Each structure stands twice: as C-alpha cells, then as structure tokens.
Amino acid sequence: MSEEKKIKDLTRSGIEDRRMDKKSFPVTSLKEGEEGLIHSISGGLSLISRLAGMGIVPGTEIKVLRNSRGPLIVLVNNTRVALGRGQASKILIVFDLSRQKKGQLAE
Amino acid sequence: MSGRHKLIIALAGQPNVGKSTVFNVLTGLSQHVGNWPGKTVEKKEGIHIYDNVEMRIIDLPGTYSLTAFSEEEKIARDFVINERPDVMVLTADATALERSLYLLSELLLLDSPVIVAVNMTDVAEDQGIHIDTDSLQNCLGIPVIPMVARKNKGIKELLSQVILLSDGKLKYDPKIPDISQDHRDIFLNLIELTREHIPAPYTARWVVTKLMEGDPEILKMMEDILPGEKWSRIQSLLIKHEDSLRAVVGGRYDWIEAVIRDSVSHFKRGQVLMTDRLDHVLTRPVFGIPILLSVLAIAFLLTYGIGSPLQGLLERLVNSFARWAGHFLSGAPAWISGIVIDGIIGGAGTVLTFLPILLIFFAFMAVLEDVGYMARAAFVMDRFMHTIGLHGKSFLPMFLGFGCNVPAVLGARIIESRRARLLTIFLAPFVPCTARLAVLTLVSAAVFMERAAFISWSLVTVNILALGFSGMLASRLFLRGEPMPFIMELPLYHKPNAKTIGMVVWNRTKAFVKRAGTVILGFSVLIWLMSNIPGGRIEDSVLGRIGRLIEPLGAFMGLDWKMIVALLGSFVAKENSIAMLGVLYGVGEKGLRNVLPDMMSHASALSFLVVLMLFIPCAATVSVIKQEIESRKWFLFSLIFMLLISLGSGMAAYRLALLFGI
Numbered sequence: 001m002s003e004e005k006k007i008k009d010l011t012r013s014g015i016e017d018r019r020m021d022k023k024s025f026p027v028t029s030l031k032e033g034e035e036g037l038i039h040s041i042s043g044g045l046s047l048i049s050r051l052a053g054m055g056i057v058p059g060t061e062i063k064v065l066r067n068s069r070g071p072l073i074v075l076v077n078n079t080r081v082a083l084g085r086g087q088a089s090k091i092l093i094v095f096d097l098s099r100q101k102k103g104q105l106a107e
Numbered sequence: 108m109s110g111r112h113k114l115i116i117a118l119a120g121q122p123n124v125g126k127s128t129v130f131n132v133l134t135g136l137s138q139h140v141g142n143w144p145g146k147t148v149e150k151k152e153g154i155h156i157y158d159n160v161e162m163r164i165i166d167l168p169g170t171y172s173l174t175a176f177s178e179e180e181k182i183a184r185d186f187v188i189n190e191r192p193d194v195m196v197l198t199a200d201a202t203a204l205e206r207s208l209y210l211l212s213e214l215l216l217l218d219s220p221v222i223v224a225v226n227m228t229d230v231a232e233d234q235g236i237h238i239d240t241d242s243l244q245n246c247l248g249i250p251v252i253p254m255v256a257r258k259n260k261g262i263k264e265l266l267s268q269v270i271l272l273s274d275g276k277l278k279y280d281p282k283i284p285d286i287s288q289d290h291r292d293i294f295l296n297l298i299e300l301t302r303e304h305i306p307a308p309y310t311a312r313w314v315v316t317k318l319m320e321g322d323p324e325i326l327k328m329m330e331d332i333l334p335g336e337k338w339s340r341i342q343s344l345l346i347k348h349e350d351s352l353r354a355v356v357g358g359r360y361d362w363i364e365a366v367i368r369d370s371v372s373h374f375k376r377g378q379v380l381m382t383d384r385l386d387h388v389l390t391r392p393v394f395g396i397p398i399l400l401s402v403l404a405i406a407f408l409l410t411y412g413i414g415s416p417l418q419g420l421l422e423r424l425v426n427s428f429a430r431w432a433g434h435f436l437s438g439a440p441a442w443i444s445g446i447v448i449d450g451i452i453g454g455a456g457t458v459l460t461f462l463p464i465l466l467i468f469f470a471f472m473a474v475l476e477d478v479g480y481m482a483r484a485a486f487v488m489d490r491f492m493h494t495i496g497l498h499g500k501s502f503l504p505m506f507l508g509f510g511c512n513v514p515a516v517l518g519a520r521i522i523e524s525r526r527a528r529l530l531t532i533f534l535a536p537f538v539p540c541t542a543r544l545a546v547l548t549l550v551s552a553a554v555f556m557e558r559a560a561f562i563s564w565s566l567v568t569v570n571i572l573a574l575g576f577s578g579m580l581a582s583r584l585f586l587r588g589e590p591m592p593f594i595m596e597l598p599l600y601h602k603p604n605a606k607t608i609g610m611v612v613w614n615r616t617k618a619f620v621k622r623a624g625t626v627i628l629g630f631s632v633l634i635w636l637m638s639n640i641p642g643g644r645i646e647d648s649v650l651g652r653i654g655r656l657i658e659p660l661g662a663f664m665g666l667d668w669k670m671i672v673a674l675l676g677s678f679v680a681k682e683n684s685i686a687m688l689g690v691l692y693g694v695g696e697k698g699l700r701n702v703l704p705d706m707m708s709h710a711s712a713l714s715f716l717v718v719l720m721l722f723i724p725c726a727a728t729v730s731v732i733k734q735e736i737e738s739r740k741w742f743l744f745s746l747i748f749m750l751l752i753s754l755g756s757g758m759a760a761y762r763l764a765l766l767f768g769i
Contacts, residue, residue: 045176045320045321045352046174046176047592048352048353048356049172049174049176049320049321049352049356050171050172050176050592050594051594052172052209052356052359052360053121053170053171053172053206053209053210054171054206054594054596055203055205055206055209057356057357057360058353058357059360060360065383065386065390066386066390066391068391068392069490070392070489070490071486071489071490071499071593073386073390073486073597077203077205077206078202078203078205078234078236079203079206079596080382080386080596080597080598081594081595081596081597082482082485082486082489082499082593082594082595082596082597083593083594084489084498084591084592084593084594086592086593087592087593087594
C-alpha cells in the first residue's frame with residue numbers, strides 16, 4: 001500500500017483521532033493550479049451531503065483552477081465545480097503527499 | 108407490479124449527464140411538461156413504445172443525491188418510493204463515473220430495480236478513460252449499458268434490457284454499499300430499535316441510513332411514529348455519533364472506489380482538455396466579462412436584426428387578417444366584430460407577432476446553455492449579483508427576461524434557496540422584455556426623433572438601475588438571511604445538440620403561446636368591453652371614466668387621461684399600449700408616428716415611457732409570478748412595489764425633464 005493510499009484510507013473511512021495529525025487548511029488558500037487532498041468538510045449536514053453528491057469528499061484530490069476574488073473553480077474527480085468563497089473555505093485540505101516529497105509544502 | 112404491455116420507467120441522473128438527451132430521444136414530441144403536484148418543480152413525462160410494450164417514461168428531477176435537503180430530491184425519492192416504477196434507468200456520466208455512482212448507491216436502497224446507462228462513453232475515450240462495462244456489471248450486480256445518447260447509440264440495447272429486467276429475465280443481484288466499518292454497530296443498533304415501527308412502503312435499511320444522514324424529513328417522521336422512550340434512545344445514539352453522515356458517505360465512496368478500481372482504466376494522462384483551455388480565458392474576469400458582454404450584444408443584434416423584420420411581416424399579416432375578418436363579419440352585430448377584430452385579433456394577435464423575436468432569442472440562449480457557456484456566465488456574473496443579494500445562478504433567468512418575463516420567472520426554479528428564488532422572481536419584471544422595448548423604440552422614435560436612440564438606451568439603463576436598487580433594498584431590508592450557498596457544476600463544453608435545443612425552445616415558446624391564448628386573450632376581450640361599454644365614444648366608456656378619475660394623479664407625472672388608459676391597457680400586454688394610443692388619439696390614416704409628436708410633449712412622453720418600462724408587469728407575467736412565488740404576501744408586495752416605483756420614477760422624470768427643459 002502506497003503512502004498516498006494510506007492517507008486516503010485514514011481520511012476516507014475516517015478515524016477520528018488521526019484527524020488532527022496533519023495540519024489542514026481551507027482550499028481557498030491554494031493558488032490556481034495547485035492541488036491538495038481533501039481532509040474534511042467543516043460544515044453542516046446539508047453542505048456535506050451536497051458536496052458528497054458532487055464527489056467532494058474527504059480523501060479525494062482537489063485542484064484549484066480559478067481563485068481570484070469571488071467564487072472559486074475546483075476540479076474534483078474530473079468534475080469542475082464553482083464554489084462560493086464561503087463554501088470553499090469550509091473544505092479543509094492537506095497537501096498531496098507526492099507534492100510534499102518534492103518539498104513544496106508551504107511551511 | 109410489472110405489467111406485460113405497460114411499464115413505468117423512471118429516469119434518474121445527476122445534472123449534466125445527458126439525462127434530458129435520453130429523455131428527448133425516447134419521448135420526442137409525446138412529452139408533456141407540467142408540474143409535480145402542488146410543487147413548482149417541473150415534471151416531464153412521455154410515452155415510448157418498443158417491441159409492443161408501452162413505456163410511460165417519467166423524468167425525475169436531476170439531483171446529485173437523494174437527501175431531503177432540496178425540493179427536487181424529495182420529489183425524486185418520494186416518486187420512487189410511492190409509485191414504485193417498474194424499472195429505474197440511471198444515466199451516468201462516463202467521464203466522471205465516481206459521482207454518478209454516488210446517486211446509484213442511494214437508488215439501490217430503494218425497491219425498484221435499476222439499470223445503469225453509462226452515457227458519453229465517446230467523450231470519455233477521448234479523454235483517455237476506458238470503462239469496462241462487463242466488469243462494471245459484475246461489480247455492481249446490475250445491468251450496465253454503454254451509451255452515446257447524442258448519437259442515438261445504445262438506446263435500443265437499453266430498452267430491450269429494460270423489458271428483460273421488468274420480466275425478471277435478467278440477473279439482478281445488486282451489491283449495496285455498507286456503512287463504513289467503525290459505524291456498523293450503531294447502524295445495527297438503530298435497525299434493531301426501529302425495525303417494528305417502519306411504515307410501509309419504507310424499508311428499515313433505508314430509514315436508518317437516512318436517520319444517520321440527518322435527513323430532516325425522515326427524522327421528523329420517525330419522531331412522530333416511535334414511542335417516546337425509543338425515540339430518545341435513538342436521539343442520544345445519533346447525538347453521540349454526530350459524524351454518522353460521514354460514515355454513510357465514507358461507506359458509499361469506499362464502495363465506489365472498489366467498483367472504479369476494477370472497471371475504469373486511464374490510458375492517457377496529462378492532456379489538457381478543450382474545456383480547460385476555453386475556461387482559462389472565459390472564466391478569468393479580465394476576459395470573461397468583456398466576452399460575456401459581447402456574446403449578449405450578439406444575442407440582441409441577432410434577435411432584433413432577424414426578428415424585427417419578421418415581426419413586421421407578421422403584423423401586416425395579422426392586419427390583413429383583421430380586414431378579412433371585418434368583411435366576413437360585416438353582417439354581424441357591431442359588438443361581435445368589435446370583440447373579434449379589436450379585442451381578439453388586435454390584442455392577442457398582436458402579441459403573437461412577437462413570436463419570431465422570442466424564438467430567435469430563446470434559441471440563442473438555449474444554444475449558450477447547451478454548449479455549457481451559461482454556467483460560465485453565471486460564474487463570471489457572481490460577484491455582481493452579490494451586490495443585489497443574489498448569486499450567479501440567478502443571472503440566466505434574469506437574462507431570459509429580455510426576451511419575455513414569463514420564462515424568466517419560471518426559470519427561477521433552478522435556484523435552490525427559497526430566499527434567492529423569491530428575490531429573483533421579485534426582480535425579474537424589472538428586466539425590459541421585447542414587448543416593452545418595442546413600445547419604447549416606437550414612441551421614442553416618434554417623439555424624440557434623432558435623440559431616440561439615446562433616450563431608449565437611457566431608459567433601459569434606468570430599468571437596470573431600478574433592478575439593482577430594488578435588489579439591494581429588498582435583500583437588505585426584507586429578505587435578510589445568511590449568505591446563500593453557491594455550488595454549481597461547470598459542465599464540459601460540447602457541440603450544440605439540435606434536438607435538446609429544439610425541445611427547450613419549444614417548451615419555452617409553448618409557455619408563452621399558452622399564456623397568449625388564455626390570460627392575454629381573456630384580458631384583451633375584457634379591456635375591449637371596458638372601452639366600449641356603454642357604447643359610443645371611448646371618453647364615456649368605463650375605461651375612459653377610470654382614466655379621467657385618476658387624471659389628477661397623472662398630472663403630477665404629466666400624463667393625460669389617454670396616456671393613463673394606455674398604461675392600464677398595457678397590463679394586458681405591453682404592446683397593447685401602442686394600439687390603445689392609436690385608438691385614443693384617433694390616429695386613423697395618419698399613423699401613430701405622425702400624430703404622437705403633436706399630442707405628447709417631450710417631458711410627458713419621457714414620463715410615460717419611464718412609467719411603462721417599470722409598471723406592473725403584463726397579465727401573463729403576473730399570473731406566473733402568482734403561481735411561482737408561493738406567497739400571497741410577497742405577490743401583493745411585489746405588485747405594489749412595482750406600482751410605486753414606476754409612478755415615483757415617472758414623476759421624477761417629468762419634473763427633471765421640465766427643469767432641464769427637455
């Protein structure tokens with residue numbers, strides 16, 4: 001099992017105490033063209049459920065296509081979704097491990 | 108349940124997967140568009156006959172999931188649960204199978220058998236995505252058909268599988284996703300607690316899943332049904348495991364991942380799609396906004412460039428038809444020929460001459476929608492729409508308003524939040540429709556001569572400003588609330604599909620013609636009667652008297668009673684005010700263009716036009732507002748608001764015009 005897959009399994013089926021292991025931040029802080037791994041959705045049931053229907057769930061890769069002022073466009077599971085800033089800021093991500101290896105982590 | 112010769116088929120699918128293409132291919136012109144009972148959600152159904160089997164095909168609302176967080180989702184699942192269609196067809200998007208399977212994971216919990224139609228396999232292959240349908244079929248345990256609905260590929264195979272499945276002649280052994288491991292115990296616990304109390308036609312598995320998802324409707328239902336002690340145990344379980352929704356969703360995506368791993372392979376990677384290349388330009392504010400404005404300008408140029416001459420042609424046709432009817436009815440009593448010629452043909456007939464303009468405008472809009480551009484326009488407009496308390500999604504219905512306010516009000520249905528929908532409907536009548544633009548151009552050309560274009564543009568701007576002002580006011584004063592979520596899929600761009608566009612244009616136009624044939628026709632006759640009873644001169648008629656009664660009020664705005672009557676007549680249909688001015692000023696042979704400059708001062712004409720542009724919308728629009736707004740209070744408020752703002756602006760325009768000596 002690859003490193004990447006392990007993280008996915010942790011986040012997807014959700015093991016509560018591992019949640020805080022990684023430093024997560026909102027997807028709004030990614031620049032255009034950057035990718036991350038969805039860590040959690042810190043929103044109400046209705047938001048979580050709507051995003052889940054569009055494939056925006058923990059453990060999935062997310063790429064930011066457009067992020068200036070106003071709404072964002074993200075790419076998830078080959079689907080492009082426009083999100084208001086408010087909604088997007090509730091999607092918490094961690095950097096993809098592959099990128100982390102390349103030393104591109106912000107910290 | 109499965110009849111031998113009649114089947115009920117429900118089409119399910121997420122938005123933008125080509126479900127309506129499938130529906131159009133299957134039903135063609137047999138389709139009927141109405142409403143779900145008691146709801147303002149569109150219901151489409153039609154008939155398809157295949158192999159001696161009559162299939163009644165019901166198009167469920169396109170939804171991403173089936174939780175009762177939106178009206179559409181409730182309708183879709185209630186239909187399946189209560190009506191038990193013989194077969195459900197899930198249209199899936201081959202380019203994004205993961206999320207299509209999410210809806211499938213919900214459908215499988217319901218009782219009707221499901222067939223998966225994997226659509227757009229050609230686009231997927233182009234993107235380097237190969238779907239092994241045999242393996243997909245094995246993983247899911249249900250029939251899977253590859254399809255390219257736009258090219259009519261796979262439809263026949265789908266239908267024959269539908270029939271085989273309904274006859275029980277196909278292997279059907281669906282593998283249903285589990286709740287993720289860490290929540291399995293609470294799931295079983297809940298099943299135990301509720302088992303004896305599940306009302307038909309629900310199943311325990313479905314109800315418990317919904318409880319864990321926090322579905323408001325099912326929570327309420329179970330609270331009412333269960334004995335208090337059991338309910339409080341369930342409640343405390345749910346509170347203790349407040350992350351149950353995540354477990355349900357997680358379990359579904361674990362299942363999806365396993366299915367995808369075995370049946371989907373990617374053979375090209377890293378290619379840049381046409382969609383991303385286009386979006387790179389079209390969604391960037393610097394380019395996106397000027398491009399949007401140019402696209403809209405082209406829409407208007409095309410609409411009026413081609414539509415106006417056609418409208419003129421139709422108008423002459425209607426006029427000669429009226430003359431012919433005059434001859435035909437020459438023996439009949441005057442009131443009959445009056446109602447037919449001036450009332451019906453002159454009123455409702457004139458409205459119908461606007462059909463070509465509307466057709467072209469709707470067709471252009473439908474093309475923009477179908478190729479995927481409208482979602483980008485909504486994205487680009489989002490930040491501007493925020494200043495009036497809305498978000499990007501309201502842009503499309505509003506823009507349709509430039510054609511006709513009726514589809515604009517109906518189009519507000521695409522907006523999920525009730526508050527935003529209400530506000531969109533409230534603001535839509537401020538968008539000047541083709542009929543108002545026609546009156547505007549005619550009167551300003553007659554009165555203002557060389558300055559006509561400037562006046563027309565200024566008045567259109569006044570309407571847009573009034574829209575903005577009213578939006579800001581209403582969203583801040585009356586419709587306050589939390590910011591509305593803006594979540595919208597941007598579909599892949601693709602070539603326009605004639606059939607899909609044709610159906611959209613057909614349905615929108617039909618809505619307009621239906622109103623012209625009913626509401627407008629009725630009011631045309633009513634206005635004719637009011638202006639002819641008691642007989643003799645129009646000055647002495649009911650309408651004339653009403654006009655003169657309010658004349659003192661009109662004096663503030665520089666309107667004489669004739670203009671007031673014309674404004675009242677514009678309630679039937681905005682174009683009507685031209686015909687009424689013609690009658691009232693006794694235009695006769697000279698033509699309105701020659702008479703108007705002598706009859707209206709510049710200031711009065713300006714005030715008249717301002718009021719007309721902002722006045723209470725036409726009868727057809729009012730009737731759809733009443734139907735869609737679902738609140739008497741808001742309906743009345745909207746009418747009074749329009750009335751006040753139009754009279755206020757008219758007065759301001761008149762006073763300003765006098766002040767500056769225009």
